[in-house]
Amino acid sequence: MKKPMDRQQVDAELQQVVELRHPEPHRVLGIHPDGDAIVVRAFRPDAVAIHVLPEFGGRIPMTHRLGGVFEARINGKTEHFNYLIEVEYPGNKKFTLRDPYSFLPTLGDIDLHLVGEGRHEDVWKRMGAHPIHHSGISGVAFAVWAPTAAGVSVVGDFNSWDGRLHAMRRMGASGIWELFIPEAAEGTRYKFEIRPGHGGARLLKSDPYAFRTEVPPATASVVHDLNHFQWTDEKWMTGRAGKNVDHEPWSVYEVHLASWRRVVEDGDRSLTYREMATALADYVKQMGFTHVELMPVSEHPFGGSWGYQVGNYYAPTARFGHPDDFRYLVNYLHEQGIGVLLDWVPGHFPRDAHALGQFDGTALYEHADPRQGTQPDWGTYVFNFGRNEVRNFLIANALFWLEEYHIDGLRVDAVASMLYLDYSRKHGEWVPNRWGGRENEEAISFLRELNDTVRRKFPGAVMIAEESTAWPKVSQPTHEGGLGFHFKWNMGWMHDTLTYYSKDPIYRQHHHNQLTFGLLYAFSEHFMLPLSHDEVVHGKGSLFGKMPGDNWQKRANLRALLAWMWAHPGKKLLFMGGEFGQPAEWNNDRSLDWHLLGDPGHGGIRAMMADLNKLYRSHPALYDADSEPFGFQWLQPDAAAANVFAFVRRSRHPGGHVVCIANLSPVPREGYRVGFPRHGSYVELMNTDASDYGGSGIGNMGRIHTEQFGWDGQEASATLTLPPLSVVWFTPG
Structure with missing residues (x-):
């Protein structure tokens, strides 16, 4: 037993408690041996009287x-x-409660050690707020890092x-503060009041590890127990783990939850998570997409950021319901055979006073040097990837979504901004690395550790990089010098393809290489082809609006673009509204224009999109060798004057192939010869000019027969009718 403190020492420490600057108030508050007696102390500044109510009976005045x-x-x-304290306040108001300072710490030395080393992979289970039973008493264990x-x-x-x-106690040199509060319970709102070590105003901060928040613009954290929801998606999760994602079809529908569909009859509100579950699943199944990708769902202060400025990394936004309602959405999609991806933002975070910025009065999660710690484009802070606790916070957060919410993969936002120290900075506004270069070695190390950890712990889950530069080996394993992602967004393909399709056909022959150039590097990475939300905002117009010509030509061009994309090597991602040719630029504050589906032209685009997905999923040649050179061969890459392109996609399975031919001029071409891999009969799988899709109905009557006449380096060929502004697919049959 420790030697009791003398009265002078106790008074000195109690004065620190009163001034709220004692690092370990449990040293003097609560219950302590004192020679041949026990002393109980409580700090209740406004109380007029307090009594101790011991478990052995009695009512002892303090x-x-x-x-x-x-x-x-x-x-x-x-x-x-054990004991209770009865606290009396002015007006004869009495409260009986347990003393939080009578409990031992809820964190152990191993937890503190792992956090300090940045290796606590399930740190969310220890930090934050957790309803528990501690020494047989119900309450909430709180823990926060504020060194x-x-x-x-x-x-x-x-x-x-x-x-x-x-007041919380500091756990040694870890910088973590801890307190068990018996009277707290699930559903309780809370924050951390932090008194900076350098003095100054007290800070009122949301919990970085909170699992639930108030509905914005309110910013309090809410105590939440993760253990209530009963998952029923075992079949999906088991099947996912055994798949090789490179050889699977990936047709991803990108969704902004707040604006996909709204309830006009109820104040034009967004759908709740539970309403979204059935509506979105039914639509995605009807359309044939394999996955949905949700723009960030982590709680964020400003809806206009679309979730890309995160305030609470461990809490799904309360705008659409309870955390278990979000779990219901994921579970339901899985039960319907639909995968769920999340946008995830580990590069930067907003400056809002309640959030991570200057969390304990110093640059804690961010770099102190503004040349490293601020992002000029977005007015945000940049994470300090070299700090163990910060790296742990982020890697554990990725694991959190995969484990606690059964998410199938994360699309990591703005990877380029993480890789380069001079990203969007002028000369003198950035700090070179130790070799004098522009590469952010700490961020590179973080990304590699992140991806290796996900691969190890969650087989079948995917990590996708939104990376817009020529950084090598983004989607190669780390042991081969890569960053370890499964897929990389092909931003170059997106830019070149949209530039080409936006040109009037009379000029397209001069931009022919913008559709062929991407095949020079198509197999250097495992690519995903994105037509994402970024391409339909900020004055860029919609996909439909980018297309040249009158409305008929715009629809024809858009249908051709989608069929070209779905035949091109690479997994697919399409932002909502693109599947039916919404003319208006996306507005995050209003619903998609679903009424347009009553128009045969827009309804035809959607019908074609559903058929594209059905054909894509049923023909392995269109997906199972996406990142392997043998899976693609040009037939006609140089027919610029005719605005014609032709290629063949080959499957890993012998003999399986699909021939894709695009006539991106506004005139039909009769008797146009194209080479085919073999002699025989071919089915016309897809014709974007079909009358069912709103086209002119020109085509090849659904089937062709090739001749034993070599062409385009193939043993057989056929003369075809190529509809205007169209893409046609053929397969043996």
């Missing part, structure tokens, strides 16, 4: 010692015992947001 500290000495007792703070308190509904009542 005397006021100093500044709101009350004390009772219980003679003849030398062992700790330079002079003091930290938990404030919330349980203490009238009074930072004097629940």
Whole structure:
């Protein structure tokens, strides 16, 4: 037993408690042996009287010692015992409660060690707020990292947001503060009141590890238990783990939850998570997409950021319901055979006062040097990837979504901004690495550790990089010098393809190489082809609006673009609204223009998109060798004057192939000869000019027969009718 402190020392430490600057208030508050007695102390600044109610009976008055500290000495007792305190406030208001300072810490040395080393892979299970039973008592264990703070308190509904009542204890040199509060419970709102070590105003911060938040613009964290929801997607999760994603069809529908579909009859509100589950699943199944990708769902202060400026990394936004409602959405999609991807933003975070920025009064999650710690394009802070605790926070967050929400993969936003120290910075506005270069070695190390950890812990889950530069080996394994992602967004393909399709056909022959150039590097990475939300905002217009010509020609061009994309090597991603040719630029504050489906032209685009997905999923030649050179061969890459392209896609399975021919001029071409891999009969799988899709109905009557006449380096060929502004597919049959 430790030697009791003398009265002078106790008074000095109690004064620190009163001034809210004691790093370990449990040292003097709560229950302590004192020679042949036990002393109990409580800090209740506004109380007029406090009594101790021991488990062995009685009601022992406490005397006021100093500044709101009350004390009772219980003679003849030398062992700790359980007790309650009865606190009386002015007006004869009495409350009976358990003393939080009578409990041992809820964090152990191993937790603290792993966090300090950045290796606590399930750190969310220890940090934040957790409803638990501690020493047989129900309550909430709170823990927060604030290493330079002079003091930290938990404030919330349980203490009238009074930072004097629940000061936390600092756990040694870890920088983590901890407190178990018996009277707190699930559903309680709370924050951390942080008193900076350098002085200055107190900070009121949301919990970085909170699992639930208030509905914005309110910013309090909410105590939430992750253990209630009952998953029923075992079949999906088991099947996912055994798949080789490179050889699977990936047709991804990108969705912004707030604006996909709204309830006009109810104030034009967004759908809830549970409403979204059935509506989105039914639509995605009807359209044949394999996955949905949700723009960021982590809680964010400003809806206009679309979720890309995250305030709470561990909480799905409360705008659409409870965290378990979001789980319901994921579970339901899985039950319907639909994968769920999330946009994830580990590169930067907003400056909002309640969030991560300057969390303990210093640059904690961000770099202190603004040349490293701020992102000029977005007015945000940049994570300090070299700090163990920060790296742990982010890697564990990725694992959190995969484990706790059964997410099938993460699309990592703005990877280029992480890789380069001079990203969007002028000369003198960035700090070179130790070799004098522009590569962010700490971010590179972080990304490799992140991807290796995901691959190890969650087979079948995917990591996708939104990376817009020529950084090598983004989607190659780390042991081969790569970053370890499964896929990389092909931003070059997107830019070149949209540039070509936006040209009037009379000029396209001069831009022919913009559709052929991408095949020079198509197999250097495992690519995903994106036509994402970024291409239909900020004055860029919709996909439909980018197309040249009158409305008929715009629809024809868009149909051709989609069929070209679905035949091209690479997994597919399409932003909502593109599948039916929404003319208006996307507006995050309003629904898609679903009424347009009553127009045969727009309805025809959607019907074609559904057929594209059906054909894509049923013909392995269109997906199972996406990243392997043998899976693609040009037939006619140089027919620029005719605006014609032709190629063949080959499957890993012998004999399986699809021939794709594009006539991107506005005139039909009769008797146009194209080479085919073999002599025989071919089925016309897809004709984007079909009358069912709103086209002119020109085509090849659904079937052709090749001749034993070599052409385009093939053993057979056929003369075809190529419809105007169209793409046609053929397969043996």
